[in-house]
Amino acid sequence: MKRIFATLALLGAVLVGNPAWAEEKSAAPAASAPAATAPAAAAAAATEAVPAAAPVLVANKGDNAWVMISAALVILMSIPGLALFYGGLVRSKNMLSVLMQVFVTFSLISVLWVVYGYSVAFTEGGGFFGTLDKLFLKGVTVDSVVATFSKGVVISEYAYIIFQGAFAAITCGLIVGAFAERIKFSAVLVFMVIWFTLSYLPMAHMVWYWAGPDAYIDAAAGEAAGKTAGFLFQKGALDFAGGTVVHINAAVAGLVGAFLIGKRVGYGRESMAPHSLTFTMIGASLLWFGWFGFNAGSALEASGGAALAMVNTWIATACAALSWMLAEWLLKGKPSMLGAASGAVAGLVAITPAAGFVGVIGAIFIGLLAGVICLWGVNGLKHLLGADDSLDVFGVHGVGGILGAILTGVFAAPSLGGTGVYDYVANKVGDYDMTAQVIAQFWGVGTVIVWSAVVSFIAFKLVDVVIGLRVPEEEEREGLDITSHGESAYHH
Secondary structure, X not given: OHHHHHHHHHHHHHHHOOOHHHHOOOOOXXXXXXXXXXXXXXXXXXXXXOOOOOOOOOOOHHHHHHHHHHHHHHHHHHHHHHHHHHHHHOOHHHHHHHHHHHHHHHHHHHHHHHHHHHHHHOOOOOOOOOOOOOHHHOOOOOOOEEEOXXXXXXXXXXXXXXXXXXXXXXXXXXXXXXXXXXXXXXHHHHHHHHHHHHHHHHHHHHHHOOOOHHHOOOHHHHHHHHOOOOHHHHHOOOOOOOHHHHHHHHHHHHHHHHHHHOOOOOOOOOOOOOOOHHHHHHHHHHHHHHHHHHHHHHHOXXXXXXXXXXXXXXXXXXXXXXXXXXXXXXXXXXXXXXXXXXHHHHHHHHHOOOOOOOOHHHHHHHHHHHHHHHHHHHHHHHHHHOOOOOOOHHHHHHHHHHHHHHHHHHHOOHHHOOXXXXXXXXXXXXOOOHHHHHHHHHHHHHHHHHHHHHHHHHHHHHHHHHOOOEOOHHHHHHOHHHHHHOOOOOOO
8 A cells, every 4th residue: 555655656757847748748837947948948049139141133034035125025125126227218229228228237236236225224333334243244143133113023134134135136226227328337346345334334224233123122212312312313314214215315326426427429419218118117106016115124023014114105106106207297188108107207216215104095195206206306396407427317206205204294294194102111103293393304305315416426536547338339320238248138
C-alpha cells in the first residue's frame, strides 16, 4: 500500500512540474511559465526593432506583354511605316535612298541606344543628362524592373528599354524627310549620331525621367524625389508620349537642316510631285496602326489609362484626316489622298502629348484643329519660312506637336473631361490650375525648340566641314538611288 501511495505522489509531482510533452497540450496562459516565455518575448522585441524588408515587386505579365507588343508596334511605325510614307512622297529616282536612310537610321540608333543611350536618358543624374552607369545595359537582368505610373506596379526593365529605344529610333528617322533627295548618305549617319547624343537623349531625360511613384511616400520624400527628376518634369510639363521629345525635337532639326543644306535643284520650277501616293497611303495606315503602341503603350500598363490613350489616338486622327480633307476641298476644289493621309499624320502628332491626359471631347477638338492648322503649316507657313522642307516635317510634326503640347494644358483639366494631374503624395488627383499648366507646357515647347535648334545647327555645321552635307548637282539630278547606293527601287 505504501508503495502505491508513493507511486501516486511521484506521478502528481511530475504532472505539476508541467514537462515539455504536457506543455504542448496545455491551455494554461503564458504567465504560468515565465521562464519559458522570456526568450520568446526577447525574440519578439528584437523582431520589432528590425524593420520589415520591403516587398519585392514583380512585373505583371499582362503589363509586360502590352509594353512589348507596343514596342513592336512602334518599330512597325519606322520600318516599314515611315519609310513607305516618305518614300511615296519623293520622286521615283530617290525612293530607295529614302528607304535606306530610314532603315539604316533605325538600325544605327537601336545600337547606340543599347550602348549608351538608355543610360544617359534614364538614369539619375542632373536635370539634363543621366549617367553612364548602364553602358551596354550593365546591371540589367531578367529580374530588373522599372516603375510605371501606379504605386507598387512595375514592368521588366528590358521591356521598357526596347520600348523607349523604338521611340528614339523613329524620332531620328523623322528628320530625314526635311532634306530628302539631296543629302549625302554619310552625312545623314554622322549627323544622327551627334544629334541623338546631344538633343534626343537630354530631351528624353528632361521630360520623362523621374524617380517613380513609389518614391512619393510623403511631402518631404516627394520633394526630395522631385529634385532628382529631369528639368522639364520638375517644371510640370506634360508630355504623355512625345510631343516635345519626339515631334517638335525632330521637326526643328529637320527645318534647320533644310535651311543649311539648301533647296533642291529645280525647286519651284520643276515638278516634284510624289511618285506613289499608294505607298504614302499604305505608310500612313501603318503609322496609324503602330501609333496605338506609341501612345497607348506609353501608359506602361494594360490599364484603363492605356485604353483612354488608344481611343483618343483613334478619334483625333480620324477628325484630323477629315478636317484637312474638307479644308483642302474648300480651298482647292478637290479632296486629295495626300491631304487625307497628311491630315491623319497631323492628328497623330497633335494627340501624342495629350493622349493619356485629355478626354474624348478634348481629343476631338485637338484632331479637328490639327488638320486645319497643319494644312496652313505646309502651305502658308512654309512659304513664309522659305525653306525647302521636302516632306513637310516641320509643317506637320513641328506645328502639330506645338499645337498638341499647348492644348494638353487646356484639355487635361478635369472640368473639360481630362484626367488632371495625379498627386502621388496625397494619392489623388490634385487641384488643377489651367493657367499654370499651360505655362508649364510653354516651358516644354520653348526649351525643345531652342535646344534642338542649337544642337542641330552645330551638328550640321560640323558635318559640313568634315565630310560635306550635299551631293553634287549632277548626282542630285540623276537621283540618289543610283549615285549613292548603286541600286534602283524600280526596273521598268
